[in-house]
Amino acid sequence: MVEIVRRRRHSGAPFYNLAEAAEQPQAVGNEYIAEIEHPKEGRLRVLGLPFKQHKTPGRLGIAPHLGQQTKEVLSQIAGYTTAEIEQLKKQEGI
Numbered sequence: 001m002v003e004i005v006r007r008r009r010h011s012g013a014p015f016y017n018l019a020e021a022a023e024q025p026q027a028v029g030n031e032y033i034a035e036i037e038h039p040k041e042g043r044l045r046v047l048g049l050p051f052k053q054h055k056t057p058g059r060l061g062i063a064p065h066l067g068q069q070t071k072e073v074l075s076q077i078a079g080y081t082t083a084e085i086e087q088l089k090k091q092e093g094i
Contacts, residue, residue, distance in 0.1 A: 036060050070094050 005012035016024065022033045022045070034048040039062065049058045074080040074094070088094045 034060055036062065038062055067094070 021027055027033055031048040032050070033045055035043050035045055038044050046060065048060065052058075071085055074085050074088075075082070080088075085094070
């Protein structure tokens with residue numbers, strides 16, 4: 001199909017499904033598909049960053065699991081003391 005389009009001097013490119021697109025040399029070379037280490041699932045192939053910035057590069061990672069950062073958020077952002085956080089734990093508020 002692509003050859004027919006090109007012979008007629010139209011621009012065109014093949015259509016790939018997700019698995020095929022993930023194996024294309026350009027997608028791999030541009031890191032559109034990346035591998036990350038998941039603490040429970042092991043190595044996973046995921047979509048990479050859609051664009052690259054030199055001064056503020058992005059990074060891939062795993063989101064924290066539920067409750068993993070509760071103490072930090074309560075103390076550093078909400079201003080709770082350690083005693084207040086412990087009281088919330090006892091009351092099953094967190």
